[in-house]
Amino acid sequence: MLATPGSLPAAGQDMHWAYETKQDGQRAVVYLPGDGGVTLRARSGEDITATYPELRALGGVLGRTAAVLDGEVLVLDEQGRGDFQLLQSRMGLARSPGRAARRAEQAPAHLVLFDVMRLGGDLTGQPYARRRQTLESLSLEGPFWSTPTALVGHGEEALRATRASGLEGLVCKRLDSVYEPGVRSLSWIKIRNMRTADVLVGGWVPGKGRLSGLPGAVLVGQRDAGRLRYVGSVGTGWSQAERAGLARLLRAAETGHCPFDSVPRAAEAHWVRPRLVGEVRYSTRTRAGLLRQPSWLRLRPDLTPEDSAADLPQGRSPDLP
Missing domain, CATH: 2.40.50.140 (Nucleic acid-binding proteins)
Structure with a gap:
């Protein structure tokens, strides 16, 4: 599911939206089959699992529970912000496992998780608020992955905070929106700080x-x-x-x-x-x-x-x- 460029929701609608930091990384869908394995796919569908060997440990965190998660792969700078220039040195190494492993030591990746599409069964028809609650209940926090907080309401304050922190921007998501795979939806609005x-x-x-x-x-x-x-x-x-x-x-x-x-x-x-x-x-x-x-x-x-x-x-x- 993709976000549409736009602006903050009207003030009267503010509490019907959640606000997440817009990340400057590589979008990835994470497949956890429940057997200890993990597969990461880019927006193009390309298998990028071998590009980020440090994320393999994620395969065992949910035990035998199968899941499909949505997130973004980052490489963090000294201030803990996604640095796309650093990330570029990691991308495109799926067929070079040796180089990928060396780059993982020099510029480790960090996976930010922000949605769950499957957990045992299909969750795409459930509203965002429920999916988000399910995702947070999984407590996916580890050495190379995390689940940042989503703020409900207070969009103006959230946007100001991203600007003050030098972050890329904000993604606004309707609390009642379903997950629409492959769709650039008006239920998700992205605002880039320019x-x-x-x-x-x-x-x-x-x-x-x-x-x-x-x-x-x-x-x-x-x-x-x-x-x-x-x-x-x-x-x-x-x-x-x-x-x-x-x-x-x-x-x-x-x-x-x-x-x-x-x-x-x-x-x-x-x-x-x-x-x-x-x-x-x-x-x-x-x-x-x-x-x-x-x-x-x-x-x-x-x-x-x-x-x-x-x-x-x-x-x-x-x-x-």
Whole structure:
């Protein structure tokens, strides 16, 4: 079952919803046949059990009781938050058990459980509130797995808490909703915490197909101790007319030299003098300071390159702890 992007329920409906932290990991359905074994499958259906050998012990925690659970595999950072960049070093190793075992020692996975679809029998037709009660009764807390609390009501406070803690966001779930496998349901609403930043455009790459002749993406940076540090490629957020207008500005600013302190890996890149200031929206930053899931908001003609993006602290991004 998948969540639909949206916003908090109306205040009058708040107590009819539960709120869970949105995790930044790999979704996994956990099959416990009751014989001590365990199988993990990704959203694609791929068997990813061998990728996370530290989760094999989960197979014996319910004894002979068969169950199917829903959850998310994370790799936690020093603050105990899911770090997708760390998780990427663990993914795709199902056919390399030796490498998977070594990576498990270096960056152990943690499975967050948030639903139960089967326990002896089928529970998908039961309301979320009852399924959640059943899940919590299993007391699935271990060295590499846990069942975080779901908060009923108080959605505004829950969302503020995720923002204050630097977490990815919130998932809102109707207490009376059934489990709909394979459905992106309006009974589950996901809210992603997004940030904004002012950036300088230092280059662009051509678009393909209907975007031929227009910028497919712009390459952006921020000042870091007087240098322009590359922070990412932004390819969404414009209408066709806005993209055409941006193309004219970029061509007028073209230069033969890369303005970034290190040249980004960008095939067919065109460099421009970093005079255009833009505002972008993004979710988080990677450990290298790159913007994750960036989208364009607007040009900032009211800002100059000198006063738009204050120099970043040396070697750090402004929103990293």
